[in-house]
Amino acid sequence: MRLFQIMALSSAAISLGRAGIPVADTIVCLEGWGIARAGVLPLAKRQAASILSTAGIRIDWCEASSTGCPAQQGAIVIRVRFEGRTPEEYRTGALAEAFPYMPAGGAIKILYDRVASIAPRSHDKQAIILGHILAHEVTHVLQMSDGHSETGVMKAHWNADDYMAMLWKPLEFESGQAARIQQGLAARLGAAAR
Numbered sequence: 001m002r003l004f005q006i007m008a009l010s011s012a013a014i015s016l017g018r019a020g021i022p023v024a025d026t027i028v029c030l031e032g033w034g035i036a037r038a039g040v041l042p043l044a045k046r047q048a049a050s051i052l053s054t055a056g057i058r059i060d061w062c063e064a065s066s067t068g069c070p071a072q073q074g075a076i077v078i079r080v081r082f083e084g085r086t087p088e089e090y091r092t093g094a095l096a097e098a099f100p101y102m103p104a105g106g107a108i109k110i111l112y113d114r115v116a117s118i119a120p121r122s123h124d125k126q127a128i129i130l131g132h133i134l135a136h137e138v139t140h141v142l143q144m145s146d147g148h149s150e151t152g153v154m155k156a157h158w159n160a161d162d163y164m165a166m167l168w169k170p171l172e173f174e175s176g177q178a179a180r181i182q183q184g185l186a187a188r189l190g191a192a193a194r
């Protein structure tokens with residue numbers, strides 16, 4: 001049931017462009033995703049797309065080739081790199097990091113070994129947490145900001161209650177976040193068009 005709801009939300013966020021081809025504002029290009037456990041990534045992608053759709057953002061996914069991530073006219077391409085061996089002393093407690101001030105699409109690093117360690121025995125939980133992390137970091141990049149909110153998707157550090165809550169219902173954006181995402185996206189798309 002839960003999966004069906006996520007899928008329904010996700011597909012509703014996609015609109016059709018000319019020739020019936022889906023169009024998205026934001027392409028999220030995944031690098032090194034092969035280290036994710038089987039079944040985790042598809043659910044995480046649906047979860048992230050569903051959360052971002054509540055802020056009016058349509059995302060599409062692609063996988064990086066040997067030459068990197070493709071440029072796409074009319075869309076922001078955000079690179080997401082999966083890392084599997086994070087040194088213990090590296091940014092203690094961090095699960096991911098975004099570089100929102102980079103030109104073009106900005107970039108994100110997922111410290112996947114740490115994400116997996118939160119829910120090592122449940123691929124579903126891992127996927128839901130990863131989906132929230134993707135939505136959080138993509139938001140940083142689209143807003144071109146490292147700002148956080150007190151609660152919800154953009155909280156700086158989720159606690160045990162937050163992890164429990166997101167298993168039942170996706171965390172939400174605080175009011176004002178969606179407008180900031182849209183402003184940042186418009187600025188990035190404007191810069192890309194120049």
Ligand SMILES: [Zn+2]
Nearest residue numbers: 136140148156
């Ligand atoms: Zn953050």
